[in-house]
Amino acid sequence: xxxxxxxxxxxxxxxxxxxxxxxxxxxxxxxxxxxxxxxxxxxxxxxxxxxxxxxxxxxxxxxxxxxxxxxxxxxxxxxxxxxxxxxxxxxxxxxxxxxxxxxxxxxxxxxxxxxxxxxxxxxxxxxxxxxxxxxxxxxxxxxxxxxx
Numbered sequence: 001x002x003x004x005x006x007x008x009x010x011x012x013x014x015x016x017x018x019x020x021x022x023x024x025x026x027x028x029x030x031x032x033x034x035x036x037x038x039x040x041x042x043x044x045x046x047x048x049x050x051x052x053x054x055x056x057x058x059x060x061x062x063x064x065x066x067x068x069x070x071x072x073x074x075x076x077x078x079x080x081x082x083x084x085x086x087x088x089x090x091x092x093x094x095x096x097x098x099x100x101x102x103x104x105x106x107x108x109x110x111x112x113x114x115x116x117x118x119x120x121x122x123x124x125x126x127x128x129x130x131x132x133x134x135x136x137x138x139x140x141x142x143x144x145x146x147x148x
Contacts, residue, residue, distance in 0.1 A: 028137040038068035038134050060114055071103035
């Protein structure tokens with residue numbers, strides 16, 4: 001059974017298929033409106049409203065989207081990297097990181113710094129999307145307003 005009954009549009013706004021909530025967790029879904037590249041929806045979930053400022057949340061997600069676009073970007077260096085990998089029967093990857101791996105490491109550092117500076121003090125924990133197979137961004141809610 002599918003929700004939404006069609007392709008979500010930017011004008012639909014509160015499409016329930018974009019954000020799922022389960023207990024103390026909120027999941028930000030991938031945005032497939034521009035194809036299959038890794039990109040996440042930037043709309044602040046209602047569950048986080050009042051817990052974090054909209055512009056801060058959107059800035060975090062936009063920066064993550066920029067990192068993933070950078071990781072998937074083809075350049076002369078990435079093509080040479082692939083050719084050298086092929087020539088060396090991919091043994092080169094035992095000694096060096098690919099451009100994609102380096103960018104994923106930058107993303108992990110970014111998520112850790114965002115948690116330390118912004119999310120953890122607000123009772124939230126942003127989970128690195130690579131731990132969820134790049135399918136969702138998981139945000140764990142530690143403190144809910146009004147709960148003791």
